[in-house]
Amino acid sequence: MGKRPLDILNNALGKPVIIKLKGNRSFRGTLDGYDIHMNLVLDNAEELLKDESNNDSVKKLGSVVVRGDNVVYISP
Amino acid sequence: MGKRPLDILNNALGKPVIIKLKGNRSFRGTLDGYDIHMNLVLDNAEELLKDESNNDSVKKLGSVVVRGDNVVYISP
Amino acid sequence: MGKRPLDILNNALGKPVIIKLKGNRSFRGTLDGYDIHMNLVLDNAEELLKDESNNDSVKKLGSVVVRGDNVVYISP
Amino acid sequence: MGKRPLDILNNALGKPVIIKLKGNRSFRGTLDGYDIHMNLVLDNAEELLKDESNNDSVKKLGSVVVRGDNVVYISP
Amino acid sequence: MGKRPLDILNNALGKPVIIKLKGNRSFRGTLDGYDIHMNLVLDNAEELLKDESNNDSVKKLGSVVVRGDNVVYISP
Amino acid sequence: MGKRPLDILNNALGKPVIIKLKGNRSFRGTLDGYDIHMNLVLDNAEELLKDESNNDSVKKLGSVVVRGDNVVYISP
Amino acid sequence: MGKRPLDILNNALGKPVIIKLKGNRSFRGTLDGYDIHMNLVLDNAEELLKDESNNDSVKKLGSVVVRGDNVVYISP
Numbered sequence: 001m002g003k004r005p006l007d008i009l010n011n012a013l014g015k016p017v018i019i020k021l022k023g024n025r026s027f028r029g030t031l032d033g034y035d036i037h038m039n040l041v042l043d044n045a046e047e048l049l050k051d052e053s054n055n056d057s058v059k060k061l062g063s064v065v066v067r068g069d070n071v072v073y074i075s076p
Numbered sequence: 077m078g079k080r081p082l083d084i085l086n087n088a089l090g091k092p093v094i095i096k097l098k099g100n101r102s103f104r105g106t107l108d109g110y111d112i113h114m115n116l117v118l119d120n121a122e123e124l125l126k127d128e129s130n131n132d133s134v135k136k137l138g139s140v141v142v143r144g145d146n147v148v149y150i151s152p
Numbered sequence: 153m154g155k156r157p158l159d160i161l162n163n164a165l166g167k168p169v170i171i172k173l174k175g176n177r178s179f180r181g182t183l184d185g186y187d188i189h190m191n192l193v194l195d196n197a198e199e200l201l202k203d204e205s206n207n208d209s210v211k212k213l214g215s216v217v218v219r220g221d222n223v224v225y226i227s228p
Numbered sequence: 229m230g231k232r233p234l235d236i237l238n239n240a241l242g243k244p245v246i247i248k249l250k251g252n253r254s255f256r257g258t259l260d261g262y263d264i265h266m267n268l269v270l271d272n273a274e275e276l277l278k279d280e281s282n283n284d285s286v287k288k289l290g291s292v293v294v295r296g297d298n299v300v301y302i303s304p
Numbered sequence: 305m306g307k308r309p310l311d312i313l314n315n316a317l318g319k320p321v322i323i324k325l326k327g328n329r330s331f332r333g334t335l336d337g338y339d340i341h342m343n344l345v346l347d348n349a350e351e352l353l354k355d356e357s358n359n360d361s362v363k364k365l366g367s368v369v370v371r372g373d374n375v376v377y378i379s380p
Numbered sequence: 381m382g383k384r385p386l387d388i389l390n391n392a393l394g395k396p397v398i399i400k401l402k403g404n405r406s407f408r409g410t411l412d413g414y415d416i417h418m419n420l421v422l423d424n425a426e427e428l429l430k431d432e433s434n435n436d437s438v439k440k441l442g443s444v445v446v447r448g449d450n451v452v453y454i455s456p
Numbered sequence: 457m458g459k460r461p462l463d464i465l466n467n468a469l470g471k472p473v474i475i476k477l478k479g480n481r482s483f484r485g486t487l488d489g490y491d492i493h494m495n496l497v498l499d500n501a502e503e504l505l506k507d508e509s510n511n512d513s514v515k516k517l518g519s520v521v522v523r524g525d526n527v528v529y530i531s532p
Contacts, residue, residue: 001466001489001490001491002466002469002470002487002488002489002490002497003488003489003497004489004491004497005489005490005491005495005496005497005521006491006495007489008489008497008519008521009521010077010078013077013078014078018517021148022479022526023098025148031078032078032079033077033078033079033080033081033083033084034077034078034081035077035080035081035082038495038523039081039082039114040081041078041079041080041081041084045151061094061149061151062151062152063084063151063152064149064150064151065081065084065085065149065150065151065152066148066149067114067144067147067148067149068523069145069525070098070148070149071523072477072481072522072523072526073517073520073521073522073523073526074520074521075501075517075518075519075520075521076518076519076521086153086154089154090154097224099174101224107154108154108155109153109154109155109156109157109159109160110153110154110157111153111156111157111158115157115158115190116157117154117155117156117157117160121227137170137225137227138227138228139160139227139228140225140226140227141157141160141161141225141226141227141228142224142225143190143220143223143224143225145221146174146224146225162229162230165229165230166230173300175250177300183230184230184231185229185230185231185232185233185235185236186229186230186233187229187232187233187234191233191234191266192233193230193231193232193233193236197303213246213301213303214303214304215236215303215304216301216302216303217233217236217237217301217302217303217304218300218301219266219296219299219300219301221297222250222300222301238305238306241305241306242306249376251326253376259306260306260307261305261306261307261308261309261311261312262305262306262309263305263308263309263310267309267310267342268309269306269307269308269309269312273379289322289377289379290379290380291312291379291380292377292378292379293309293312293313293377293378293379293380294376294377295342295372295375295376295377297373298326298376298377314381314382317381317382318382325452327402329452335382336382336383337381337382337383337384337385337387337388338381338382338385339381339384339385339386343385343386343418344385345382345383345384345385345388349455365398365453365455366455366456367388367455367456368453368454368455369385369388369389369453369454369455369456370452370453371418371448371451371452371453373449374402374452374453390457390458393458394458401528403478405528411458412458412459413457413458413459413460413461413463413464414457414458414461415457415460415461415462419461419462419494420461421458421459421460421461421464425531441474441529441531442531442532443464443531443532444529444530444531445461445464445465445529445530445531445532446528446529447494447524447527447528447529449525450478450528450529
């Protein structure tokens with residue numbers, strides 16, 4: 001099976017990750033934990049947003065638990 | 077696995093949380109309970125709404141049980 | 153786990169509840185039963201509707217069984 | 229758990245029911261059977277439709293098996 | 305439980321059925337098989353279509369295997 | 381249960397099939413394998429497309445693994 | 457069952473693949489791992505995008521873990 005997807009998450013613990021969710025939401029933060037459903041714990045999380053003028057902005061969220069079924073991809 | 081997502085919820089019991097649901101709904105309240113499906117119990121819950129003029133408003137809901145499959149993220 | 157979500161439903165048996173479903177449907181009625189899927193039994197149920205002029209109206213449904221996967225939240 | 233949702237369906241066997249499905253479809257008919265997935269058997273089933281002038285019309289379907297994951301609610 | 309939904313399908317084997325799928329697709333054909341997921345085998349299957357002028361047309365498909373999670377209802 | 385859906389797929393191994401996916405995607409190719417989730421292996425696969433002028437075109441994909449939950453129907 | 461879908465993925469380990477996701481997202485990269493849910497590990501991954509003028513562009517992502525339920529097809 002090559003590298004297992006959850007092992008890649010394990011290697012990314014404590015490191016910055018980009019998370020893309022369904023509905024085109026993007027977050028970045030430090031991966032602090034996960035489980036077999038790909039539920040994720042992010043620390044110092046920020047949601048990456050576009051404002052009305054299509055400029056990038058950032059919404060600071062602190063610690064978040066993301067429910068795994070929303071995840072499209074995780075990029076360590 | 078680092079910090080387990082459900083442990084983070086456990087640590088947040090009795091504390092204020094922000095909940096983002098699919099369909100862009102937002103709630104805040106005190107996390108009073110949860111289960112392995114991420115079904116949640118919120119006390120003093122409020123739904124955070126935009127009115128027609130895009131101003132913020134709040135709808136007080138008291139106690140609510142949120143079905144877990146609606147959850148995008150929970151921010152303690 | 154604090155208060156378990158299904159225990160909250162159990163405490164609400166025989167009492168009035170508001171149910172919000174996916175697709176922005178709202179019901180109120182007396183919670184007469186539930187199961188582990190959050191399938192619900194409501195008695196004296198009413199669907200809360202907006203008419204064309206955005207006025208509130210009510211559709212009386214009597215007894216209904218709601219399939220749990222439609223539920224967003226239940227407010228006792 | 230109060231009245232169990234499937235017990236309510238059992239009590240409705242042989243009686244007329246209204247079924248609301250996702251996508252705003254409505255059926256009425258005699259409930260002739262069900263299973264634990266809320267798959268349903270309706271006899272003398274009719275789909276309740278709006279024509280182009282928003283008038284009610286009815287499409288007779290006879291016997292139908294409805295897959296349970298489409299169900300929003302069942303009203304005996 | 306009255307008549308079980310899968311028993312109704314069993315009784316319909318070898319007989320013509322109408323199948324309505326999510327996304328408003330309709331098929332007719334001879335029900336040649338099914339399984340517990342409501343995956344279906346249709347023989348002499350035809351998809352029932354509307355052309356641009358809203359006239360009915362038919363697309364002959366021969367034998368088809370329909371994945372059960374698409375099914376809204378089956379009418380024997 | 382009549383002919384089982386997966387047996388029909390087994391009989392189609394090594395033969396040309398048409399696959400219709402959710403979102404109105406169509407593929408044709410040689411069915412080279414499948415599993416119980418209806419995950420499929422197609423060889424010499426082509427996606428059948430409409431260009432801007434609504435003319436048919438074809439995109440050659442070679443070998444593809446299709447995830448079963450996308451499948452609407454398979455026509456051998 | 458012919459060639460099993462996951463065996464095809466196994467044969468593609470270390471080789472370039474194209475991944476099509478729901479919502480019409482496309483990625484290419486080296487398949488570095490997978491699991492039974494079709495969660496995937498891609499190395500040197502790139503998302504294939506259209507810019508406003510409908511020209512192709514590429515967003516380099518490095519290593520990504522894709523959650524399997526987003527996958528439409530994988531082409532080795």
